[in-house]
C-alpha cells in the first residue's frame with residue numbers, strides 16, 4: 743500500500759492545501775496529513791485548532807487521515823511505514839527550501855522519496871500567512887479557505903473587533 747505523508751503547519755489549512763490533498767488522494771492509497779511543529783514559525787492557531795480545521799475540512803475524503811507529530815519528519819514517516827513525503831510547490835521561492843529538505847531527508851533515510859506536486863494555478867498565490875493578513879483586516883477570504891476555517895477566522899479576527 744502506497745502511503746504518502748503530507749506535512750505542514752496548516753496554520754490554517756487553505757484551499758491550496760486542500761487541492762494538494764485531493765490530488766494526492768487520487769494518486770496514493772492513503773494520505774496522512776500531518777501537522778508538524780515548525781520552530782521557525784509561531785502559529786496563530788493552537789495545534790488542537792489546526793487539527794480540528796483539517797479534520798472538518800477533509801471529512802468525506804475516504805483515504806485521508808489527519809495526524810500530528812513533534813519531532814523529525816523522517817522518524818514519523820518510518821513510524822507510519824510510509825515511503826513518500828508529498829510537498830506542494832507554489833513558486834521558485836518554495837524550491838530552494840524544499841530542495842534542501844528533500845536532500846537532507848534522503849540523507850537521513852534513503853528509502854524515503856519526496857514527491858512534489860505543482861500548485862493549481864488557481865491557488866498559486868495562496869499561503870496561510872496571506873489568509874491571516876487579509877482576515878485580520880476584515881477582508882473577504884470566503885473563496886480561499888474551506889468553510890470550517892472561515893468560521894474560526896471570523897471568530898478569531900472579526901468578532902474580536
Ligand code: ADP
Nearest residue numbers: 749750751752758829830831861865868869870
Ligand atoms: P505555508 O507555507 O502556507 O505556511 P505549510 O507549511 O502549511 O504552509 O505548507 C505545507 C505544504 O503545503 C508545503 O509543501 C507547501 O509548499 C504546500 N502549500 C502551501 N500552500 C500551497 C498552495 N497554495 N498550493 C500548493 N501547495 C501549497
